[in-house]
Amino acid sequence: MNFKKAAQIAHRFADPFRVDKGKRFRLRDYDPEDTRHLTSDDKDRAGEALRLGVETLSELQERLYAQDKWAVLLIFQAMDAAGKDGVIKHVMSGVNPQGCQVCSFKAPTSEELDHDFLWRCSRHLPERGRIGIFNRSYYEETLVVRVRPELLHHQKLPPELIGKNIWDERFQDIRAYERYLSRNGILVRKFFLHVSKKEQKRRFLERLNEPEKNWKFSSADVAERQRWPEYMAAYEETIRNTATPECPWYVVPADNKWFTRIVVAAAVIDALTSLNLEFPHVDESARRRLVQARKQLEKE
Ligand code: ATP
Numbered sequence: 001m002n003f004k005k006a007a008q009i010a011h012r013f014a015d016p017f018r019v020d021k022g023k024r025f026r027l028r029d030y031d032p033e034d035t036r037h038l039t040s041d042d043k044d045r046a047g048e049a050l051r052l053g054v055e056t057l058s059e060l061q062e063r064l065y066a067q068d069k070w071a072v073l074l075i076f077q078a079m080d081a082a083g084k085d086g087v088i089k090h091v092m093s094g095v096n097p098q099g100c101q102v103c104s105f106k107a108p109t110s111e112e113l114d115h116d117f118l119w120r121c122s123r124h125l126p127e128r129g130r131i132g133i134f135n136r137s138y139y140e141e142t143l144v145v146r147v148r149p150e151l152l153h154h155q156k157l158p159p160e161l162i163g164k165n166i167w168d169e170r171f172q173d174i175r176a177y178e179r180y181l182s183r184n185g186i187l188v189r190k191f192f193l194h195v196s197k198k199e200q201k202r203r204f205l206e207r208l209n210e211p212e213k214n215w216k217f218s219s220a221d222v223a224e225r226q227r228w229p230e231y232m233a234a235y236e237e238t239i240r241n242t243a244t245p246e247c248p249w250y251v252v253p254a255d256n257k258w259f260t261r262i263v264v265a266a267a268v269i270d271a272l273t274s275l276n277l278e279f280p281h282v283d284e285s286a287r288r289r290l291v292q293a294r295k296q297l298e299k300e
């Protein structure tokens, strides 16, 4: 696999959706239906591109693992039915399970509420050499918790710490935390799978109409849908405040699953190739030991 070529293609694909200076970010500049120059006639070619992307990813991940220096953290956030699970499944399908871990964050347990909000995520950070995936994350703290303030009051914080600047303080803390991770060799990439309200409705109805999809449906999701504008405002604010050149967001169009998947794969390849991963160099004395080991085995 020619990494240089793959890296160029991946970069071209992912770059339009990358947000690394939050200040000017406006969600309305991003269209959930966007498929760039591709149409649904290109779906088969997109599938082929994804297959090649997955192969490239798996080769890069082997180097990441062998080198054992960097870790990669991929964070996925989205409204319900935007396709987080499917993206994670497809994009990581070629990766050696030993080098990859997925963690899903649900509503916090009582044990988790007894700690600071980053605690539960810190426990699941990837080790060096691995790719860690967060299906939801500490970003829920400025999304669902902001949209439903009663959740903040379950967090057992001392009341004098819940002031009018609480959200700005959380943004500051998240930025500082991610800077800390970057400085420790954890490469962070964040994905907002941007689905439209219309497409979400279509997917909910599909879950209701097809018996084998019924299990995916939760009536709580319909209640959250009623707060769509509040959620979009919270996403916009969050991205504006936490998109940085070291830890960028990708706002990925999510109305067409085939397109979402190639953009995410491209962004992950772009991230990994930026690390210039190589298999560890074997020096002269180690090489001599290898030659000796071979001789010994051949003598047996
Ligand atoms: P699925 O796609 O299968 O529905 P999901 O990620 O939506 O997966 P659920 O169990 O349906 O998983 O939902 C998890 C819920 O937990 C979400 O509604 C999310 O907003 C909520 N949640 C996650 N983190 C927090 C948090 N820190 N505080 C409050 N709620 C949270």
Ligand code: MG
Binding pocket: 080, 218, 221
């Ligand atoms: Mg859900």
